[in-house]
Amino acid sequence: MNEEIKNCRRCDLWKxxxxxxxxxxxxxxxxxxxGEAPGYNEDxxxxxxxxxxxxxxDELLNSVGLKREEIYITNILKCRPPGNRDPLPEExxxxxxxLDEQIEMIDPRKICTLGNFATDYILTSFGLKSENIxxxxxxxxxxxxxLDIIPLYHPxxxxxxxxxxxxxxxxxxxxx
Ligand code: SF4
Numbered sequence: 001m002n003e004e005i006k007n008c009r010r011c012d013l014w015k016x017x018x019x020x021x022x023x024x025x026x027x028x029x030x031x032x033x034x035g036e037a038p039g040y041n042e043d044x045x046x047x048x049x050x051x052x053x054x055x056x057x058d059e060l061l062n063s064v065g066l067k068r069e070e071i072y073i074t075n076i077l078k079c080r081p082p083g084n085r086d087p088l089p090e091e092x093x094x095x096x097x098x099l100d101e102q103i104e105m106i107d108p109r110k111i112c113t114l115g116n117f118a119t120d121y122i123l124t125s126f127g128l129k130s131e132n133i134x135x136x137x138x139x140x141x142x143x144x145x146x147l148d149i150i151p152l153y154h155p156x157x158x159x160x161x162x163x164x165x166x167x168x169x170x171x172x173x174x175x176x
Contacts, residue, residue: 001101005078011094013079019046023074023102031066031175032108033057034099034118036154037077039084048073053156056165057114060155060172072106074099076118087117096121109146112175115154122149138171150175 006020021038024047041051049057061068077087077095099121103111113119116133123130126143130136133151141149152171158164 001098001105005098008078008095008098011079011091013077013081013091016082017079018043020078021046021048021075021080022078022098023048023072025068025072026070027072027106029070029072029106030109031071031112032103032106032110033071033073033112033114034122035073035075035114036117037075037084037087038080040080043080048075049155052159053154056155056158056168060168063169064172064176066175072102072108074102076121092117092121096125100125110148110150110175111143112150112152114152115156118154119151123151137167138174140174 002022005022008014008020021042035049038048039051039053041054042048048054058068061071076099077091078098081087081091111122113122119133119136120130123141126149128141128143128149133153136151137153139151143149153164153168155168158168
């Protein structure tokens with residue numbers, strides 16, 4: 001599947017990307033983190049969460065004793081929207097079959113969604129009602145007997161608003 005994603009032209013984002021960011025981590029992870037889309041640094045390096053938001057994500061993971069190698073991290077879009085604009089509905093529709101396959105393959109026990117776009121997509125696809133992340137962050141949704149979905153703020157919110165950091169730290173404790 002990785003080669004297919006790397007050569008993908010299903011939406012127009014292939015025209016402006018430098019690298020496709022498929023995702024990384026353990027393919028047998030119990031916990032999956034799903035963000036929105038690659039940013040500038042991710043597009044340059046072809047890896048998820050390597051910029052400022054990635055640094056905050058690493059700190060948050062550390063705060064609950066999780067290592068990147070034991071989780072799997074990806075995004076709903078695998079290519080960077082120009083200027084980091086919001087994903088378009090047609091881009092989400094074109095790209096999320098890859099994410100669905102990744103979820104099926106990894107078969108996690110917990111999915112942590114980072115921000116509104118990932119939360120909305122994942123809750124809706126598991127037949128659950130989505131709301132703004134401001135209302136449901138840190139709550140645990142039962143998607144099935146064996147799968148919990150935990151919506152979290154996107155770590156990027158703490159880049160420009162340090163007041164969000166303690167809220168993120170509290171929410172991350174719920175993962176365990
Ligand atoms: S964002 Fe997804 S659907 Fe669009 S070109 Fe990239 S991999 Fe393909």
